[in-house]
Amino acid sequence: MDDFYRDYILDHYRHPRNFGHLDRADAAAEDLNPLCGDQIRMELNVDDDGVVNDVRFSGRGCAISQASASMLTERIKGMKLSDVATLSKDVVLEDVGIGISPTRMKCAMLGLRVLKSAAIGEIAGWPDEE
Amino acid sequence: MLTIDRKTEAIIADFPILARPTSRGKRLVYLDSAATSQKPRAVIQALVDYYEQYNANIHRGVYEIAARATDEYERARVKVARFVGADPSEIVWVRNTTEAINLVAYSWGNVNVGAGDAILLTELEHHSDLVPWQLLAQRSGAELRFLPVDERGLYVLDDLDALLDGCKLVACAHVSNTLGTILPLETIVARAHAAGAMVLVDGAQGAPHLPVDVRALGVDFYAFSGHKMLGPTGIGALYGRHALLDAMPPFFSGGDMIRKVEYDRTTFAEPPRKFEAGTANIADAIAFGVAIEYLEEIGMPWVRDHERALTTYALERLAAFESRGLAIYGPRDPSLISGVVSFNLADVHAHDLASILDTEGVCVRAGHHCTMPLMAKMGWAATARASFYIYNTEADVDALCDGLEKAARLFRI
Secondary structure, eight states: OTTTOOHHHHHHHHSOTTBSOOSSOSEEEEEEOTTTOOEEEEEEEEOTTSBEEEEEEEEEOOHHHHHHHHHHHHHHTTOBHHHHHTOOHHHHHHHHOSOOOGGGHHHHHHHHHHHHHHHHHHHHOOTTOO | OOOOOHHHHHHHHTOGGGGSOOTTSOOOEEOBTTTOOOOOHHHHHHHHHHHHHOOOOSSSOOSHHHHHHHHHHHHHHHHHHHHHTOOGGGEEEESSHHHHHHHIIIIIHHHHOOTTOEEEEETTOOGGGTHHHHHHHHHHOOEEEEEOBOTTSOBOOTTHHHHHTTEEEEEEESBOTTTOBBOOHHHHHHHHHHTTOEEEEEOTTTTTTSOOOHHHHTOSEEEEEGGGTTSOTTOEEEEEOHHHHHHSOOSSOSTTSEEEEOSSOEEEOOTTGGGOOSSOOHHHHHHHHHHHHHHHHHOHHHHHHHHHHHHHHHHHHHHTTGGGTEEEESOSOTTTBOSEEEEEETTBOHHHHHHHHHHTTEEOEEEOTTOHHHHHHHTOSOEEEEEOOTTOOHHHHHHHHHHHHHHHHHTTO
């Protein structure tokens, strides 16, 4: 864990990218880790070709959950929604790099889980909407 | 230079886990006893002895080892009763404090609490002394009320009598697991009883750290867990005044809690066995009794004094970090709190802080401490919490402070 808190992680933690809300989100999801209270919301704009052209995230939590969510938002702009829905956790591990202990893996993956929920929900259609 | 008195030194030597370095080769600095305490060798050995020497079911067998198991199991009940000033017939074995509270919420609550009644809790309650009462309120139509705390986590008693009006029960933590605040039990019990309300005390953080005499305190129910007071997990006790236990219907039913069973009806055993259905947690109850003896030998006044001195030292040392953004929560007067200190370092999230401390062998809890409503009221997302027990020393506080230095360095604070 000593290796984890590098400058760019702290930079994403203290200055998260794409933080906030969209005026009108095409897809959104949120979740929390009930064990620690970390929470993340992801909002997406998707164009007619199914490409993510804007994204915002909000929430609060530890450096691991917030920085990994911030980095994810940078990755997915311009990506097809169907590719977002199938993103692998290796993407997050590439971003946050070495040093995540098993107990903190849930924190690292919270943003990805919420993002994929939003993408899959948008593709499949949420049952409680419309 | 630090001094560890010989008594503490001898205590530390009784805890095998404290002699084992972490995987990084660090000394284990265990500051999470509010979550669960470590176990002395005598308690661990009691478990081994039962399984190796006299493993048998209780209250049934006529053979020698069954008689010994029954005897040791009931002797443990006598020890626990003596420890809190109760009669053994008033001590019900449960898994933990949570089960004890649920037992009262269902068995006593279902019969005694109805629509239009109120239940008074406090804003500091652990989820285990909140959720069971929420469910009882939903079942019965009763109203939940909350004794407020101020921004430092001290009880505000100004409106206590108004809050007690119409109350059937006050359920409150003896010691807050998040902030360490000690409940002014004398005031609460006297005024609750004057208002006609029963008092249940969540003693999960009380019995391990403070001398407790349920008769002197005058409480009606007192619930506590073995594992937070040197005993094993899976065993705890509910004290209930005999008249109350006697009038209460069973909670769980089945074997061992009966007097006579026919196909269509059953008469039940006397308390406490009326509430102890099924094969008990025999080994853990016996080992809990050994833990109680260990604490009695040390003496609970010594435990309180030791923790108060350590908390005083911790608050002094932590105060030096305040200029760098350390926030210390809860009352700052060590006479008003048990050995619990909650804090956050600048913008370092409590989980990051706990992870960094872990690399130095320092174990603290981070999160909401099962007090989510309190965290929301105070506006804290999470806090780090250090909690002390008999085996902690000033050197442990120093290790915590060294860890905070490291966290500050890693986060460029």
